[in-house]
Amino acid sequence: LQTNQWxxxxxxxxxxxxxxxxxxxxxxxxxxxxxDVQKEPxxxxxxxxxxxxxxxxxxDLDQLYTLLVENYVEDDDNMFRFDYSREFLRWALSPxxxxxxxxxxxxxTKTKKLVGFISGIPVHMVLQKKxxxxxxxINFLCVNKKLRSKRLAPVLIKEITRRxxxxxxxxxxxxxxxxxxxxxxxxxxxxxxxxxxxxxxxNFSSLGKNQTMARVxxxxxxxxxxxxxxxxPFTKKDAAAVTPLLNKYLEQxxxxxxxxxxxxKHYFTPVExxxxxxxxxxxxxxxxxxFSFYCLPSTIINHPKHNQLRAAYSYYHFSTATPLKDLIYxxxxxxxxxxxxxxxxxxxxxxTQFLDELxxxxxxxxxxxxxxxxxxSEQFKPSQLGMVLV
Ligand SMILES: CCCCCCCCCCCCCC(=O)CSCCNC(=O)CCNC(=O)[C@H](O)C(C)(C)COP(=O)(O)OP(=O)(O)OC[C@H]1O[C@@H](n2cnc3c(N)ncnc32)[C@H](O)[C@@H]1OP(=O)(O)O
Ligand SMILES: CN(C)Cc1n[nH]c2ccc(-c3ccc(F)cc3OCCn3ccnc3)cc12
Numbered sequence: 001l002q003t004n005q006w007x008x009x010x011x012x013x014x015x016x017x018x019x020x021x022x023x024x025x026x027x028x029x030x031x032x033x034x035x036d037v038q039k040e041p042x043x044x045x046x047x048x049x050x051x052x053x054x055x056x057x058x059x060d061l062d063q064l065y066t067l068l069v070e071n072y073v074e075d076d077d078n079m080f081r082f083d084y085s086r087e088f089l090r091w092a093l094s095p096x097x098x099x100x101x102x103x104x105x106x107x108x109t110k111t112k113k114l115v116g117f118i119s120g121i122p123v124h125m126v127l128q129k130k131x132x133x134x135x136x137x138i139n140f141l142c143v144n145k146k147l148r149s150k151r152l153a154p155v156l157i158k159e160i161t162r163r164x165x166x167x168x169x170x171x172x173x174x175x176x177x178x179x180x181x182x183x184x185x186x187x188x189x190x191x192x193x194x195x196x197x198x199x200x201x202x203n204f205s206s207l208g209k210n211q212t213m214a215r216v217x218x219x220x221x222x223x224x225x226x227x228x229x230x231x232x233p234f235t236k237k238d239a240a241a242v243t244p245l246l247n248k249y250l251e252q253x254x255x256x257x258x259x260x261x262x263x264x265k266h267y268f269t270p271v272e273x274x275x276x277x278x279x280x281x282x283x284x285x286x287x288x289x290x291f292s293f294y295c296l297p298s299t300i301i302n303h304p305k306h307n308q309l310r311a312a313y314s315y316y317h318f319s320t321a322t323p324l325k326d327l328i329y330x331x332x333x334x335x336x337x338x339x340x341x342x343x344x345x346x347x348x349x350x351x352t353q354f355l356d357e358l359x360x361x362x363x364x365x366x367x368x369x370x371x372x373x374x375x376x377s378e379q380f381k382p383s384q385l386g387m388v389l390v
Contacts, residue, residue, distance in 0.1 A: 008157075072084070096263055228289075246264065278291055312331075316388060
């Protein structure tokens with residue numbers, strides 16, 4: 001009888017691991033109003049203080065970058081750690097409608113050093129093709145390595161919850177590599193080698209017993225140029241045409257973020273080393289297809305020759321004329337052209353259509369999807385998920 005397990009999460013409006021599914025989906029907590037929410041921030045241990053980060057401020061951006069590059073997510077073997085760039089963080093955390101107190105930092109009062117962080121961004125979610133909910137997407141929860149296991153994470157989570165509730169929002173969506181109560185779905189990640197020599201040198205991949213380096217390089221070789229007629233980079237001018245087509249594509253899934261035109265302009269306008277987006281334009285100038293991938297390198301921890309793994313991650317796409325596998329094949333060609341070492345994808349949306357044929361291999365972990373204060377009437381298969389979190 002584990003009494004001490006989930007000591008924090010058992011106090012939160014999330015399903016218990018063994019809860020049954022209800023007939024209908026709905027909120028877990030009693031319905032509350034913003035005036036019921038405590039006005040003061042949650043107490044921090046002595047010597048620490050809250051701060052709101054403003055990523056237009058270079059010092060704040062530098063401090064967030066440094067906290068994450070040194071203390072954020074590592075793989076299970078502690079060989080790699082995410083290295084979100086400053087430009088990427090500004091892109092990911094300044095979408096339309098952002099609230100300035102939803103970038104919550106914890107500083108050491110004496111030195112002003114940033115030692116903790118959690119972020120929220122506003123999203124318009126559509127669940128099970130019927131429930132439209134304005135909620136928050138939580139990400140970048142991080143506590144400095146020296147301050148771990150002091151129950152600081154629950155304080156950060158309760159504080160961002162308070163700040164979201166005050167805006168009259170009561171649900172959240174988030175993902176994590178760790179298992180906590182209670183995943184709505186568990187996605188798997190897959191990798192497609194672009195630079196097999198480097199991946200083998202850094203022990204990301206290994207040579208099969210009867211495989212030579214030459215053979216592996218030949219297997220993963222890609223053309224120099226793209227193969228789709230009418231393929232070109234997305235520009236802001238395409239947002240009006242792309243938005244309805246993207247939302248239409250996402251309607252088939254049971255969990256997705258419904259994009260406004262302003263969202264599409266923000267999230268998909270190409271930014272070098274951050275976001276790459278392409279459209280397929282027919283002869284009569286109609287946009288028929290779209291794909292995008294984002295740039296998220298990882299630090300290679302303690303390697304003599306290489307210090308960074310350049311990874312591209314499949315983001316959003318839709319296809320109305322070109323088969324999805326041809327779109328993603330061209331994404332691979334472009335990622336290789338932009339000197340990425342590996343192209344990553346999850347088995348959500350319709351991605352299983354291309355993983356095998358395009359030579360993706362399964363990764364060594366899972367990405368759990370979560371909802372806060374919303375009990376679903378069913379467990380989702382990854383193919384029911386239509387949302388990618390960075
Ligand atoms: C209506 C609005 C609602 C908004 C809020 C919605 C919910 C948002 C939820 C957040 C979503 C974030 C999504 C996201 O950012 C993407 S997942 C990436 C999270 N960040 C990292 O993994 C970075 C490296 N690790 C750290 O910085 C620390 O280990 C962290 C800060 C993770 C935990 O710091 P610590 O020093 O290692 O641990 P204590 O302070 O002693 O606290 C231990 C408690 O924290 C629970 N824990 C551990 N990892 C967690 C995780 N990834 N989510 C949720 N809970 C997590 C753990 O189960 C335990 O609770 P329990 O006793 O019940 O088991
Ligand atoms: C999503 N977003 C919230 C960041 C995040 N948090 N926790 C995670 C756990 C796994 C993945 C992930 C998602 C897709 C993928 F293809 C590979 C991944 O991790 C590989 C292992 N790894 C960890 C660090 N460097 C390499 C992302 C995340």
